[in-house]
Amino acid sequence: MFRGIKEWLLSLKNEGVEQVPDETKREFLKIGLIITGVFAGGSLFSVVSKVAEGLASPEELHKGYPYKPHYSMVFKLDRCIDCELCMEACRKTNHVPDYGWRTMILRRHDETALDQKTLFMPILCNHCNNPPCVRACPTKATYKDKKTGIVRMAYYKCLGCKTCMVACPYNARYFNEEKHAVDKCDFCWESRLSKGMTITACAEACPAGVRIFGDLSDPGSEVYQLVHQLAKPVWVLKPETGARPNVFYTIS
Amino acid sequence: MRKVKVLAGTMILLLGFTGIAFVSEKNKEEVAIPEEPQGVVYYESEDFGGPEIVYAKPVRGVLFSHKYHVGELGLPCESCHNSIFEMQALKSQENPDFNMEALYKGKYCGACHNGESAFASNTKCATCHIGVKGLREYMKKLAEKEKK
Numbered sequence: 001m002f003r004g005i006k007e008w009l010l011s012l013k014n015e016g017v018e019q020v021p022d023e024t025k026r027e028f029l030k031i032g033l034i035i036t037g038v039f040a041g042g043s044l045f046s047v048v049s050k051v052a053e054g055l056a057s058p059e060e061l062h063k064g065y066p067y068k069p070h071y072s073m074v075f076k077l078d079r080c081i082d083c084e085l086c087m088e089a090c091r092k093t094n095h096v097p098d099y100g101w102r103t104m105i106l107r108r109h110d111e112t113a114l115d116q117k118t119l120f121m122p123i124l125c126n127h128c129n130n131p132p133c134v135r136a137c138p139t140k141a142t143y144k145d146k147k148t149g150i151v152r153m154a155y156y157k158c159l160g161c162k163t164c165m166v167a168c169p170y171n172a173r174y175f176n177e178e179k180h181a182v183d184k185c186d187f188c189w190e191s192r193l194s195k196g197m198t199i200t201a202c203a204e205a206c207p208a209g210v211r212i213f214g215d216l217s218d219p220g221s222e223v224y225q226l227v228h229q230l231a232k233p234v235w236v237l238k239p240e241t242g243a244r245p246n247v248f249y250t251i252s
Numbered sequence: 253m254r255k256v257k258v259l260a261g262t263m264i265l266l267l268g269f270t271g272i273a274f275v276s277e278k279n280k281e282e283v284a285i286p287e288e289p290q291g292v293v294y295y296e297s298e299d300f301g302g303p304e305i306v307y308a309k310p311v312r313g314v315l316f317s318h319k320y321h322v323g324e325l326g327l328p329c330e331s332c333h334n335s336i337f338e339m340q341a342l343k344s345q346e347n348p349d350f351n352m353e354a355l356y357k358g359k360y361c362g363a364c365h366n367g368e369s370a371f372a373s374n375t376k377c378a379t380c381h382i383g384v385k386g387l388r389e390y391m392k393k394l395a396e397k398e399k400k
Contacts, residue, residue, distance in 0.1 A: 078377065078378075079377055080377070080378070081311065081313070081314075081377050081378060081381030081383055082313060082378075082381065082382075082383020082384055082385055082386070083311035083312050083313065083381070083383065083384065084312065084383070084384040085311070105383070105385075107383070107385050115376065115379075116376045116378055116379045117379075118378040118379075118382065118383075118386075119378060120378055120383060207310075207311060208377070
């Protein structure tokens, strides 16, 4: 009986892929991506499954604000001058070592640009509503604060497996040797906000008014007014990951 | 005798490695950039009347280029010296009013950067503010030049 099957299999001829329609090829690739994505902590999974959601308008990204206060930061991108006073303030306030960062400034430089040739872009943890790092953590050492929506760390639970560092689409995490745990921006919750202060160290240090920090669920706050308008463009980084960040970018 | 030879050989090898390590460490130190500069004066563009100046106060990394202002735009020295700026480089950053507010009132760079003669000083921030990254680049250039 098995010999019959073997002979039948050997008699089959390779039909080639020329006749297969593109849709079928794409479907096949998608299956592969989904399977790989599941094992990669879910960050690749979203490449195929969250595209439609990611391309939604800002109102779609934030239909409601599940937290109170719903902490958020808005960057007026064109005002950043890379003086790095924010980074200094952050290092001092949160005891960030030299080899890591909680916030930093990226630079775009184009000699062929018509006018201004440089643009600086500050980045920090986006405190996503759908955080891939929280999904990836095997010990729940990183979690979404139920009240404020801040993505925080329980350092004593952290194994140092660094899965969250791979899962984060924004590269906003580093391994802190002294704590022997992964460390990240917590909107200065531990150092300032929990002690009654209303603004992060970086936002306070910025001399150019780039970083606007506040409660996105409060219609009277500056962040709400900057995000809920159509006169100036407002965008988030890597919307296609479906992480739904709470850090927005705009121009002044 | 053989033991002594082996021991001697090992010692020589070890010493060699330490030597290599020492030399490479030393080389590393030489290219290191000094931290916390109080501004950079880069004299490559002296042919255009003055240096490239990177201010470090009150915020780090603000470039003034003689190469552009004198060399490319062809402005004469008298348009700034000594009325708006003194001849000595980095002198103005010692003044307490050397900030953007003063520029908006027409002082320092604001004398021309008012939106009429040149772009207004409250626009195109990163044109002059090359930032800490830009400052470090100039520090590097300076260090390389001194090495030569």
